[in-house]
Amino acid sequence: MGRFLFVISLQVSVLVTQAQNSCQTVEYMHQALLKSPDFVSRMMEIENFTQGYIRSHNATTSSNDDSGLVVIPVVVHILYNNTQQNISDAQVKSQIAVLNQDYIRRNADTVNTPARFKPVAADCGFQFELAKVDPNGYATTGIIHKQTDVQSFGLEDGIKFSSTGGDDGWDRDSYLNIWVGNLTNGFLGYSSVVGGPVANDGVVVLYNAFGVGGSAVAPFDKGRTTTHEIGHWMNLIHTWGDAFCGNDYVADTPPQQAADYGSPSGIIITCNNAPLGNMYQNYMDFSNDASMNLFTQGQKQRMIALFQPGGPHYAILSSTALTGIPLKDTLSADEGSGSGFSVSLYPNPSTDHINVNFSDNSVFGSELEIFNQLGMKLTSTIIEELNLSVNVSSFPKGLYFVRVNKAQGALIKKFIKL
Ligand SMILES: [Zn+2]
Known part of the structure; x- marks a missing residue:
């Protein structure tokens, strides 16, 4: 001492x-x-x-x-x-x-x-x-x-x-x-x-x-x-x-x-x-x-x-700071973080394709990502049209998250794959 x-x-x-x-x-x-x-x-x-x-x-x-x-x-x-x-x-x-x-x-x-x-x-x-x-x-x-x-x-x-x-x-x-x-x-x-x-x-x-x-x-x-x-x-x-x-x-x-x-x-x-x-x-x-x-x-x-x-x-x-999917969003659903646009997913649950519709073209050029429950990113694409169809037929059954990243903030929605 x-x-x-x-x-x-x-x-x-x-x-x-x-x-x-x-x-x-x-x-x-x-x-x-x-x-x-x-x-x-x-x-x-x-x-x-x-x-x-x-x-x-x-x-x-x-x-x-x-x-x-x-x-x-x-x-x-x-x-x-x-x-x-x-x-x-x-x-x-x-x-x-x-x-x-x-x-x-x-x-x-x-x-x-x-x-x-x-x-x-x-x-x-x-x-x-x-x-x-x-x-x-x-x-x-x-x-x-x-x-x-x-x-x-x-x-x-x-x-x-x-x-x-x-x-x-x-x-x-x-x-x-x-x-x-x-x-x-x-x-x-x-x-x-x-x-x-x-x-x-x-x-x-x-x-x-x-x-x-x-x-x-x-x-x-x-x-x-x-x-x-x-x-x-x-x-x-x-x-x-x-x-x-x-x-x-x-x-x-x-x-x-x-x-x-x-x-x-x-x-x-x-x-x-x-x-x-x-x-x-x-x-x-x-x-x-x-x-x-x-x-x-x-x-x-x-x-x-x-x-x-x-x-x-x-x-x-x-720390859960790296788990990929924000903990809060996995619990509290289909809300964004004040990013000023909306997204709808259908059909939900889906079997082979999930359709992603955007409210306006402000999302063009933004990235769309899909994660599984472990936070692993399965696919990503740049958004260039208001309606996207993503093939999920190879995904195992389970809960998935669609994340749209814009400069103003991310928006996350979830869907079920049957
Ligand atoms: Zn020093």
């Missing part, structure tokens, strides 16, 4: 010297601790829980044998003050793709991991998917674009609340919230602290350090800022332990004196860490995006601990 408090006090002492053009999670943690001193005990509880998991895990297993993927539903809140900041859905998807490579070590630049670090490099087993169902049970793309009068957001979490020009987070037990916007002084991002207030939970990333292509600007244009911040969201600490030769509570990252910046090369010896040197290739250092390429087995254990029963992210494993 004493040691942990000591680390926190050191973190507070070094933050004034941190470069602005970087992650501000430590500064954010400092402010959170000032606001809520009780928070320290919650952090310590989680740290003890994590260390307990790691000890028992090491006692019962030999190495990297955790099986199965953890899929985390994501909602991205884009707050824009000008059109340049209103990044495209394609750019959001490019960020999700980066996460889905980095967190299972399928990133193309694993070849740049030095041989001395390859034995500890980890497939962490996490995948990320944009939410399909919103907190009210309606279909969603998992991406929110919202205009704001706020020119830039700081560490006081204004971006996370509609009342301060941001956007309210979705339930943290079902979604990982990612806010993207313009940040004060161009800092790259920050994460909430594990164990902090639920309404503030999630990560914040600068709009031009998010994703690949579009507004992303080198050297933070490969999506690694978000990889890094989600690492914090899963309780990882910077590789230098936020102190001079500090402790990141991970056994297989060498101690290092301080953050590495830019594009380091060769073996950098600090804190008696020969022969390995600083692990500046780690996602939790401050190197440029192109210089990062690994998490370690030890970091993986810290992250996985949070998803164990009793852990702070355990609940998200039960």
Whole structure:
């Protein structure tokens, strides 16, 4: 306990010297601790829980044998003050793709991991998917674009609340919230602290350090800022332990004196860490995006601990945000979400064809999809006429859902196949 408090006090002492053009999670943690001193005990509880998991895990297993993927539903809140900041859905998807490579070590630049670090490099087993169902049970793309009068957001979490020009987070037990916007002084991002207030939970990333292509600007244009911040969201600490030769509570990252910046090369010896040197290739250092390429087995254990029963992210494993068919719509029938058009289906029940009639041609160009009860998409088509006939003769008997996606919202109807 004493040691942990000591680390926190050191973190507070070094933050004034941190470069602005970087992650501000430590500064954010400092402010959170000032606001809520009780928070320290919650952090310590989680740290003890994590260390307990790691000890028992090491006692019962030999190495990297955790099986199965953890899929985390994501909602991205884009707050824009000008059109340049209103990044495209394609750019959001490019960020999700980066996460889905980095967190299972399928990133193309694993070849740049030095041989001395390859034995500890980890497939962490996490995948990320944009939410399909919103907190009210309606279909969603998992991406929110919202205009704001706020020119830039700081560490006081204004971006996370509609009342301060941001956007309210979705339930943290079902979604990982990612806010993207313009940040004060161009800092790259920050994460909430594990164990902090639920309404503030999630990560914040600068709009031009998010994703690949579009507004992303080198050297933070490969999506690694978000990889890094989600690492914090899963309780990882910077590789230098936020102190001079500090402790990141991970056994297989060498101690290092301080953050590495830019594009380091060769073996950098600090804190008696020969022969390995600083692990500046780690996602939790401050190197440029192109210089990062690994998490370690030890970091993986810290992250996985949070998803164990009793852990702070355990609940998200039960999220229904990805089930494809909005829960509410499966229960409450043939209503849309204020999309201004109507659809009729007949015959219902049907045997070989279902006819879909639209009230007006505003749906032309929209997508029509049919799902089964498990949320599996069976067919999709672009609507080009007011009357469609869909062949369902090959569908097994059961309940099906027709979803029409328009920009203003989705409309869902159900039918029975006999
Ligand atoms: Zn950081």
